[in-house]
Structure formats: structure tokens, C-alpha cells
Amino acid sequence: MTSSPFRSSCPINLGLEVFGDKWTLLIIRDMMFAGKRHFREFLTSDEGISTNILADRLAMLTRVGIVTRAGDPSHRLKAIYSLTEKGIQLLPVIAQISRWSRSHMPVDPTLAITGEARDRAGPDAVEAQMVALRAMHLGTGS
Amino acid sequence: MTSSPFRSSCPINLGLEVFGDKWTLLIIRDMMFAGKRHFREFLTSDEGISTNILADRLAMLTRVGIVTRAGDPSHRLKAIYSLTEKGIQLLPVIAQISRWSRSHMPVDPTLAITGEARDRAGPDAVEAQMVALRAMHLGTGS
DNA sequence: GCAATCGATTGCATTTTGCAATCATTTGGA
DNA sequence: TCCAAATGATTGCAAAATGCAATCGATTGC
Numbered sequence: 148m149t150s151s152p153f154r155s156s157c158p159i160n161l162g163l164e165v166f167g168d169k170w171t172l173l174i175i176r177d178m179m180f181a182g183k184r185h186f187r188e189f190l191t192s193d194e195g196i197s198t199n200i201l202a203d204r205l206a207m208l209t210r211v212g213i214v215t216r217a218g219d220p221s222h223r224l225k226a227i228y229s230l231t232e233k234g235i236q237l238l239p240v241i242a243q244i245s246r247w248s249r250s251h252m253p254v255d256p257t258l259a260i261t262g263e264a265r266d267r268a269g270p271d272a273v274e275a276q277m278v279a280l281r282a283m284h285l286g287t288g289s
Numbered sequence: 290m291t292s293s294p295f296r297s298s299c300p301i302n303l304g305l306e307v308f309g310d311k312w313t314l315l316i317i318r319d320m321m322f323a324g325k326r327h328f329r330e331f332l333t334s335d336e337g338i339s340t341n342i343l344a345d346r347l348a349m350l351t352r353v354g355i356v357t358r359a360g361d362p363s364h365r366l367k368a369i370y371s372l373t374e375k376g377i378q379l380l381p382v383i384a385q386i387s388r389w390s391r392s393h394m395p396v397d398p399t400l401a402i403t404g405e406a407r408d409r410a411g412p413d414a415v416e417a418q419m420v421a422l423r424a425m426h427l428g429t430g431s
Numbered sequence: 432g433c434a435a436t437c438g439a440t441t442g443c444a445t446t447t448t449g450c451a452a453t454c455a456t457t458t459g460g461a
Numbered sequence: 462t463c464c465a466a467a468t469g470a471t472t473g474c475a476a477a478a479t480g481c482a483a484t485c486g487a488t489t490g491c
Contacts, residue, residue, distance in 0.1 A: 155335035156397035158390035158404055159318045159383055165394070169309045169448095176301045186469050193297035197449060202470055224457050224468040233393045241301055243385045248300035251375045252307070255298035262300055270412075311479095328438050339480060344439050366437040366488050 165211055166237070170196055171204050172244070175213070175230070175237050179280060180261060184227050185219075213237070230284040235277050242273050307353055308379070312338055313346050314386070317355070317372070317379055321422060322403060326369050327361075355379070372426040377419050384415050 153164055166172050177183040177192055189201050205228060208214040213234035219225035245262040248254055265272045295306055308314050319325040319334055331343050347370060350356040355376035361367035387404040390396055407414045 154337065155400075156395065157318075157335065157400045158387040158394070158396045159314060160336055161394040161396055162386040162390040163311050163314060167309065167311045167314070169305050172301060172305060172309070176299075187467080193299065194302055195296065195449095197451090198470065199450090199472085200448070205469095219468095222458070222468075226469060236389055236392065240382070240385045240389055243382045244304040245300040247378055247382055248304040250378065252300070252303040253298065254300045254303055258297075258299045329436080337480095339482090340439070341441085341481090342479070345478095347438095361437095364437075364489070368438060 162240075165213070166240075170194075170200055171208065172237070172241060174201070174204055174208070175234060176241060178214075178228065178230055178234075178284075179238060179241065179276075182283075184229070185225060186228075208234070230280060232281070232285065235280045235284065238277055238280065239273055304382075307355070308382075312336075312342055313350065314379070314383060316343070316346055316350065317376060318383060320356075320370065320372055320376075320426075321380060321383065321418075324425075326371070327367060328370075350376070372422060374423070374427065377422045377426065380419055380422065381415055 154160055166175075173192065173194055173196065174189055177189055181188075181192075183189055186201065186205070189196060190198065205214065205216070209216050209228075212231055215229045215231055217227050217229065219227050242262065242265060245259075246266065249259050249262055265276070268275075296302055308317075315334065315336055315338065316331055319331055323330075323334075325331055328343065328347070331338060332340065347356065347358070351358050351370075353375075354373055357371050357373055359369050359371065361369050384404065384407060387401075388408065391401050391404055407418070410417075
């Protein structure tokens with residue numbers, strides 16, 4: 148009766164149970180680097196996510212508190228997805244994946260520019276970008 | 290005829306195409322933190338990977354150059370799996386996932402100790418552990 | 432010999448994914 | 462007012478991946 152929904156409570160495993168698939172982090176990436184906030188926008192990325200997978204992942208991300216969903220004040224049909232602090236703190240994970248791939252995989256040089264600049268700017272660059280994401284996705288603050 | 294085997298050449302995506310699943314990084318984790326090198330050892334982890342998935346992932350990791358396979362000199366049947374430099378450099382990714390989970394998921398405190406100690410020790414701790422992994426997995430060096 | 436152990440494969444039911452078509456609702460313009 | 466376009470999804474269905482147990486041939490240790 149008291150069985151956990153997780154395979155184990157290891158930190159690595161718990162992360163993988165949330166974003167250990169081929170699509171979830173790409174959605175977060177698009178919110179962070181491409182400023183995407185609407186359902187249709189995520190469909191335009193190069194990898195070509197399909198609508199059912201996207202809907203499923205957005206619902207999951209909302210359920211686990213990485214993303215929030217709100218109605219667009221100007222278009223009643225439109226939904227606006229925002230990152231929570233929990234989601235913004237995935238940036239260091241994504242930055243580290245980027246670093247590994249740029250060292251070991253055949254990345255497109257154009258798509259590597261953002262990550263290279265972040266690395267050149269030093270360790271504070273990730274923090275700075277998280278500050279910017281908070282301004283965009285969390286309340287305006289005073 | 291010249292189509293890429295990848296969905297895109299984005300750094301984030303290329304990383305996910307290699308380790309974007311629920312099992313691959315757990316195998317790497319076990320090699321890094323539990324010192325596991327033999328097929329049977331990986332089967333004893335809490336998450337309970339099955340033999341066909343394990344065989345599939347070990348073959349894939351070998352194929353992409355994250356792991357090498359060698360025969361055990363003392364037991365002809367035994368295979369010894371080692372991390373390559375490409376594999377060792379996944380430690381920063383794993384450390385970052387651990388950090389996120391320890392902040393945002395219900396991790397087992399006992400299993401969090403290693404990561405907490407690494408964080409307390411400062412940024413050099415990851416580098417130091419990579420040095421140790423090189424000593425264990427790459428040639429002895431002179 | 433012979434049981435135990437090695438890495439790995441097979442068979443099969445279940446689940447997840449990929450892909451296209453479609454949905455009901457709302458918006459914007461004529 | 463009407464109607465096409467756009468919104469966030471859902472559905473149907475084939476294909477692929479996964480989970481699980483049984484099993485494989487080869488080798489080791491006794």
C-alpha cells in the first residue's frame with residue numbers, strides 16, 4: 148500500500164524518471180533559448196515533435212511543477228506555458244549536456260554558438276541567464 | 290542519400306539521442322559510483338534493469354565510444370566494461386542531475402550523501418573524481 | 432563429471448512512440 | 462453574418478521499445 152511510484156530514490160534515477168526521454172528536455176530548451184511559450188511554437192522545432200507527445204509532456208511537466216499553464220489574456224484559446232523555479236533550475240543540467248555534446252558529438256557550429264558564448268563568459272553566465280528567465284517566466288516582482 | 294541519422298544537430302538533442310532514456314545514465318552511474326564493471330553487477334541495482342535492455346545499452350555505449358569492452362584475463366567468460374574519456378566526461382552531467390534532484394525530488398537522504406559531499410567540496414571535486422576514474426578505467430599511465 | 436556462473440538471446444505480452452487525420456472552439460476579416 | 466484560419470488538443474492505428482521470464486552455449490570451480 149505504501150509502494151513508491153519511483154523505481155528508486157536515487158537522485159540520478161529520480162531525475163531520469165522526470166526528464167529521461169527524448170523529448171522533455173527539448174521542450175524546456177525551447178522555452179529557455181527560443182522563448183517559446185505556445186503549443187504551436189513547440190511544433191516548429193527541427194526535431195519534429197508530434198502533437199500527442201507534446202500534449203502529453205506539457206501535461207506531465209505541469210503536473211510535476213516544472214511548467215505552469217495560463218490562458219492568454221488577449222486570446223481566449225491560447226495557452227501560455229511558463230517555467231517555474233524548478234524548471235528554471237534545469238538550465239545547469241541543459242548547459243552541461245550542451246558542453247558534453249559540443250566536445251563529443253557532431254554538433255552544428257551555428258547551434259553551438261550560444262553554448263560556447265556561455266562557457267566563455269564563465270560560471271556566472273548560467274546564473275545570469277537564470278535571472279533573466281525568472282524575469283520572463285515568474286511574476287514581474289517589484 | 291546524405292540524410293543524418295540524427296533528428297537535428299543541436300547540442301541538447303544530440304546528447305539526448307545518446308543518453309535520453311531511463312536506463313543509459315544509470316549504467317554510467319553504476320560504473321562511476323559503485324565501481325561496477327561486469328554484466329551481472331549491473332543487474333543488482335535497485336531499479337532492476339532487465340538483461341535484454343542491459344545488453345542492448347552496453348552494446349550501444351560501446352558502439353558510440355562511451356564504454357569499451359574487454360575480456361577478463363583471469364576468467365575467459367567474463368567481460369570487463371570500462372569508461373572512455375568520453376564516458377568519464379559525463380560525470381559533470383550526472384552531478385548536475387543529482388544536484389537538481391536533491392533540490393526538487395524526494396531523494397533518499399542516504400543516497401544523497403555522495404552528491405552533497407561533492408557539492409560541499411567545491412567545483413574541483415568533480416575534476417578530482419574524473420582523475421580518479423581515469424586511473425581506474427583508462428590505461429595505467431606511466 | 433557436473434552444478435554454478437558468465438554474458439547474452441529469445442518469445443511474448445504490454446506500453447510507448449510516430450504519424451496523420453480530426454476535433455470543438457475562438458479569432459479575424461470580408 | 463459568415464466563413465476560413467488558427468487555437469490546444471484527441472483519436473486511430475501501425476511500428477517500435479520495453480518488461481519479464483525462460484533459456485542459451487561456453488566456461489569455471491570443485
